[in-house]
Amino acid sequence: MPVDLIAQSINATPSRIEKGNMSVITAKVKNVSIEDQKQVMIRITADDKTIYEVRKDMPANKPVSVGPVNWTGRQIGLHNMTVQVDPVNEVPDTNPGNNIASTGCTVYQRNGGGSSSGCSTSKTSTAKSSWTIPYRYIYEIAEVNRPLWKTAWVDYSEHLNVSTQINTKQGIATDQAHPKESDRESRGSWAIIPYAKQNSLNPNEVTRAGYGYELKVTTNYSTDWETKVPRGFNETARPIGGTYIGPTPGEAIAKFYDRNGNFINSIKLERTSGGNTGTAVWELPKREGVFLDGTKVWERKVYTDKDWSDGDVTVKVYVTAEGSKGHIEACTTNKLRIFGSMFDDTQNVRGRNF
Known part of the structure; x- marks a missing residue:
């Protein structure tokens, strides 16, 4: 009579553990037929190495x-757990193509994260794993319907690209003789633009002490997971499953020095x-600003201290x-x-509001 042995599922609980900790592996298999099967071999592997083997009656x-x-979990990384019915x-x-099922278990090592060590010295940074x-x-069905099994090792990767841009708005030229309401964004440009040119600087990265500036961060996350x-015969290889993602709200932080x-x-x-x-854009949260005349605005800016002396701040x-496979970080x-x-600027003078 026809017999179809099925590996229904395999689970690792928890599916993410710190190095040296333990996960509990369980599985379910089934005999789809009208006859019981006696003492069927069932094998559980981790990265193609047998970690458990047993014979069971399958009603x-x-x-x-x-x-x-x-x-x-003794090695950091993603591990493929499989259960296979009748591996021999x-x-x-x-x-026989449904005799195997897979799941993943990730082993990680806790680290400090968020430190300045290893941070890129430029406005762009790439992290990958x-x-x-x-x-x-x-891979083949031999004589008398005998399946031949093999293992393929496949490489995967993920990338997180980050680029940042400061914008003081001081690259917008103002006319001191004919001031406009819009000059409040760039009222120091009359002096900053020539200063920046003389010092080979971007005027939108120069500002007065006490002025604010915007910060825009562009991220791009991709993976070929x-x-x-x-494929194999009858698409035998079973996907491990799971989805890896890039930054989520709360995972992009600006630190000021x-x-x-x-x-x-x-x-x-x-x-x-x-x-x-894919691509995402991150900015400072909107905050309320107040002018000396009491006018209020909402803007995505952070303000420098009015008492700071000339020089560079960081x-x-x-x-x-955190949702990526390698929990990668770029700085x-x-x-x-x-x-x-x-x-130093007298037109449309604005008071500090933070």
Whole structure:
């Protein structure tokens, strides 16, 4: 009579563990037929290495539990756990392609994260991780319907690209003789533009002490995870499953430092466009600003201290992707030049509001 042995599922609980900790592996298999099968071999592997093997009676059309098996994560990375029914082809099976099921278990090592060490010294930064995963599949059906199995090791990777831009708006030329309401954004440009040109600087990265500036961060996350699963006979190789994503709200943070490199404060950035994968844009949260005449505005700016002397201050942007496979982090470094004080400009003078 026809017999179809099926690997229904395999689970690792928890599916993400710290190095040296333990996950419990359980599985379910089934004999789809009208006859019971006696002492069928069932094998559980981790990265193609056998960690548990047992023979079980498999009653007709009833799920059979396998395990639990305690597995200790000793190597950092993603590990492929599989359960395979009748791995040595003892039972005449009508569909050996469904004899195997897979799941993943990630082993990580806790680290400090968010430190300035290893931070890129430029406005752009790239973080990446790569890993290799084994897939077990049937590559050929030999004589008397005997499946031949093999293992393919497939390379995958993920990338997080981060670029940052400071904008003081001082690159917008103003006319002191004919001031406009819009000059409030760039009222120091009359002096800053020639200063920046003389010193080979971008005027939009120069400002007066006491003025504010915008910060825009662009991220791009990509991965080729499970785009290269081998097909094999009857598409035997089973995807491990799971989705990896890039930064989510709360995972892009700007940290501000004074001229001496002393930490001032940090601000979580808001995602203003895009999603968890592909390209996204992050900016400072909107805050209320108040002019000397009482006018209020909402803007995405952070303000320098009105008492700062000339020189460079630093902004570091840390972007993490906790939802990525490697929990990768990228960090950029941005310099902002202080040139003069807000009190050097007399048109549309604005008071500090923070």
